Amino acid sequence: MINVLGCIVNRHNPWLVIVAVLICGAGSWVTARLVRRAFATHGMQRAGWQFLAATTAAVAIWCTHFVAMLGYEPGVPVTFDPVLTIVSLLIALVGSFLGIFVACSGWTRATPAIGGALVGLAIALMHYTGMTAYRVEGIVMWNRPYLVVSIVFSVVFGALAFDQAARKPGAANIGGSVIGTRAQVATVAGLLATAIATLHFIGMCAFGIEPLAIDSHVANPAALEALALAVAGMAFIIAGAGLVSYLLDDSVRAESVEHLRTMALSDMLTGLPNRAGFNERLDTEVARTAAHGGKLALVGIDLNRFKDINDLRGHHAGDEVLRILALRFKSLVREDEFVARVGGDEFVALRRFSQRETLDDFLNRLETALFRPIRYDDWEVNSGASMGVAIYPDDATSKTVLINNADLAMYRAKADLTRSVCFYEPKMDETARARRSLAADLRDALSRGQLSVHYQVQTSIASGEICGYEALLRWEHPRQGFISPGVFIPLAEENGLILAIGAWVLREACSRAVTWQPPCKVAVNLSAVQFAHADLPSLVAEVLEQTGLPPSRLELELTESTIFADRERSLETLQRIKALGVSLALDDFGTGYSSLDTLRSFPFDKIKLDQSFVSEAESSRQATAIIRAVLALGKSLGIPVLAEGIETQDQFDLLAGEGCDEVQGFLLGRPVPLAQLVASGKLSLSGSPVSAAAAAAFAAGEVG
Known part of the structure; x- marks a missing residue:
């Protein structure tokens, strides 16, 4: 070396x-x-x-x-x-x-x-x-x-x-x-x-x-x-x-990696962070809050009536509303604040704070942005939103529980029309658990024979004769007794049970109606979920063939909102049902959209006036005016009108005087099991094999 x-x-x-x-x-x-x-x-x-x-x-x-x-x-x-x-x-x-x-x-x-x-x-x-x-x-x-x-x-x-x-x-x-x-x-x-x-x-x-x-x-x-x-x-x-x-x-x-990362964490429509970006930011904020103290608020945001915008104005209008709201969110967020879009019309927001006034200010700014009218082309919309707030670490000590609690609070706000912002409370967990338990019970209700069909009479005003019965689903829970359809029908729709239940109701109603004397019509309600997901015409044709009920004796009821999701498909479906010889009734008319174009475009055989107008007719001039307008519309289009919710003689007389065709309500008869109708003499059963079996079941107390 x-x-x-x-x-x-x-x-x-x-x-x-x-x-x-x-x-x-x-x-x-x-x-x-x-x-x-x-x-x-x-x-x-x-x-x-x-x-x-x-x-x-x-x-x-x-x-x-x-x-x-x-x-x-x-x-x-x-x-x-x-x-x-x-x-x-x-x-x-x-x-x-x-x-x-x-x-x-x-x-x-x-x-x-x-x-x-x-x-x-x-x-x-x-x-x-x-x-x-x-x-x-x-x-x-x-x-x-x-x-x-x-x-x-x-x-x-x-x-x-x-x-x-x-x-x-x-x-x-x-x-x-x-x-x-x-x-x-x-x-x-x-x-x-x-x-x-x-x-x-x-x-x-x-x-x-x-x-x-x-x-x-x-x-x-x-x-x-x-x-x-x-x-x-x-x-x-x-x-x-x-x-x-x-x-x-x-x-x-x-730069490419950063660009791809930005794309992966961003919502392409609004430019806001997406669900992945939200999860990443939430992990960071939870860790920071745990390390440095303070509190973290998670705000779940769900737009109100957003589906109405898509249905009435088209999805391009809905997209524009989301973009405008995103611009508002971007302009209002400050340091330690975050807003992301995590679903169709769902947003989430994060805010670290130590003073409650800081959070209140953030919520007020979000509420202002959400409730300020939105102008698009030549129309104005005020969607509004429901907001649920959960706070870390007060309401949860983990990310999963925090998200779940914010969702619970948001659903409570959505159900409470008087509040747009709702904070999480422990009792909401009890409500959610009870709802999940009820959904589990509903899943087994059909196989355990807890579901039944009651029938409510429909009467012609002109002749006073019974022209049909509406089939109404009832659930008798083994511990809680009768559960309101307003509770368990939405639950069935949320959990996908409505398809099997709806098919069972249709089959049950038709198999019973074929034995009736006199041979009245039977009206069966259709769920929006059932209408959207099932091959309804094939199901109806199969049920009619199996039960032997003439198609002219079956009437299917659906609301206008049911057909708005896909008008072309809905029109094709209704035309196929009409081709079978089955009649169609537009239910709850006067609420929701009440579009004249619907009556012109779709083959409805009957209009059912919503009971809310009937109940207010004696005290509200506006309700009376709407009733008259709907009856006049039915006459001009040649479509008979049936008024629901008749509970008093005055209401009956008012509708008779205005020229209503048919009525239905407690005044004329409450929904009752078929056995009770037979026992009262309003209906008798034919001597067909089906009727004999039904009579034997009535005698044994197995039906109703």
Whole structure:
């Protein structure tokens, strides 16, 4: 080692040695980064990084050698053979390409080390070819031990460098240690620089000259230094180009990753964070609140009447409403505040706070944004929203429970028309558990015979005769008694049970009605979920065929909101039902949409006036006016009108005087089991097999 250092100090220009070392270090560092990228990519990208890495390595190898050679001071005239000099450069290029290609090939676990050894061998071959191109006036002598050692060092350190480059960050490396990416690059660069430097400087110690012409003219040192600096400058430019390409790719990759991350965490329609973005932010805010104290409010937001906007104005209008609300949210949020869209018309908001006034201010700003009218084209909408608030850690100590409690509070706000904001309360859990328990009981109610059909009479005003019965579903819970349809029907719709229950009601009503004397109509209600998801015409045709009920005796009732989700499909469905000979009734007319276009476009045979107008008719002039308008509309369109909810004689007389066709209500008869109608004499059963079975069931007390 002392001999090597002495050789460097005594025979080299120190400034050019420094330049050569800088070239070696910088070139090795850039090569290490490019080789690491080549190992991490595939296909054409890998080929591109292999090309850049090989070019940079060859420049570092050759320029280090050439600059150091120009700094070598043999004391005799010096020239260079141009052909062999160029050959030495080509050896560096070809050897680097071959070594890096083999190292990245992945043929065996040892290929990175083999490729590195090939690069080390190319360094040696390039060096000694370049030394052959070195022309001096003297006798060249070689120290074979130094020569062999230089080659061995170059091959070994080259193999170690590329084996290290092939390892993944965090894996065990040299000495069994675990290092990160930056340290790994530095290690690879150091090993490669050692391979280049040891080869050159040990090899130069193996090189000796016996001058033949002591007084001969020596080459101009200033010219050699200028040439060395020019070569060094080109080396730094090429290495810099490799580094810049790496950094540019790194920057583009980082920008692409960030862009993809932003897209993955953002809602494409509104630009707000989406559910994934919300979950990420919630994790951060919960951790921050737990670490630094304070409280975190989670606000669940659900728009009111948003479905009406989509149904009446189209989905493009609904999308525009969401975009406008998103712009309002973006303009109102401040530091420590966050709003995201997590569903169709569902938003969530987060706010860290220590004073309740801070949260109240945030909720007030959200409420203002949600309830301020929205203008779109030539119409104005005021959707409003229901907001449920749960607070961490007061109401929950985990993210899942916090979200669930905010949802419970939001559903409470939606059910309470007097409040738009509702805070979570522990008793809401009890309500939710009771609802889930009731849904579980409803799932088994049909198989356990707890569901039954009651019938309410429908009467013609003109003749006073019974013209039909409406089939109404009832549920007698074994512990809670009769459950209101207003409670269990929405529950069945939410849980997907309405399809099986609705089919059972239709089949039950038709099989009973076929035995009636006189043969009155039976009216069966259709759920919106049942209408949207089931192949209703096929079900109706199948039930009529199986029960033998004439189609003219079946009337299906549906509300206008049922058909608004998909008007074209709804029209096709209703036309297929009409083609069977079944009649259709528009239920709850006067509430909801009450569009005249619906009566014009859809084949309804009857209009059912909602009972809310009947109940207010005696005290409200507006209700009376609406009743008259609906009756006049029915007469002009040739569609009979049935009024629901008749409870007093005055109501009956009012409707009779206004020309109503049919009525239904407690005044005329409450919904009762079929057995009770038979017992009262209002209905008798025919002598058909079905009726005999039904009569036997009535006698045994099994029905109703």
